[in-house]
Amino acid sequence: MTVLHGASVVLRPSVTEDVPALAAIRATPEVQARWKGADDLEADVAAGLEDDGCHCLTIRHQQRIIGMIQWYSEEDPDYRHAGIDIFLDPAAHGRGLGTDAVRTLAHHLIHECGYHRLIIDPAADNTVAIRCYEKVGFRPVGIMRQYERGPDGTWHDGLLMDLLASELTR
Template identity: 60%
Template sequence: MESGDGEGLVLAGERVVLAPVRADDVAELRRIRLTPEVAARWGADDTAPPWPWDDPDAMVFTVWHEGAIVGMIQYSEETEPTYRHASIDIFLDPAVHRRGLGRDAVRTLATHLIRDRGHHRITIDPAADNEAAIRAYVAVGFRPVGIMRQYERDPDGRAWHDALLMDLLAHELR
């Protein structure tokens, strides 16, 4: 499933490969991030860092499929022993939506977090109206925990929207 260690970690799923973001990946990731579908969830201001791959508190991977960059997935960890868990965020190029690649990427990263990083619980928090993402996460084993009301601002900053907190316990991974 994996090769390398630390920053050079590469994770292979059934159909995707997750590899740490490299400088050469950024232009294509930026293009994907600025597509209307992704920007509607992640924001469209390409002049306003931090970009996800600039976050020092996250391990960020480029999602590859058949030799092409198709998105980004990242995790962060709560390291306090009493609350230790990980969380995942992802975006994919709309050109590859509805092909199971997001589900494969999330499953691949969740497997790494459970087996290799020792996490017993992983969270993910899609927008409550992002039905396609929610279906993909449920297919991996995530369960709805509850609605986080007015959780984050829309990318344009004008309105708040709800998010669905979901979690996955290690024994629930499918």
């Protein structure tokens, strides 16, 4: 995959040298509240880079690593689509950088890879993430009840959102 340039962010394939910075971001309380943390975050991040079904891209802003965005796909021709996940350094929140990263990857997946539909599945109570995805054009599909187990061990609802190629906003 090539390097993708957004309005303010650069997305490039994640490499082993990115792991310490990405693990440090994953270790922040704000990110750990939404992304399950492993005992060894560096090993967990590194393992994700080696997952053949997942494409990890490091998000950079002003020459600094601020997070990671990843995508995966369903390639059965009758169900073909791609899904996106993202985490961002809390220090970078509130500046539109997450929206820029999601929009940049969505544009690539639709226009370069030919996907007609994308999905994303934030926690149903993550209103900040949901608003970010709506700015790109994602729409709520429905609540997935008791979708994921949270760090506290209880089940939490997720919101399935999707984006059709014609709905992508610039």
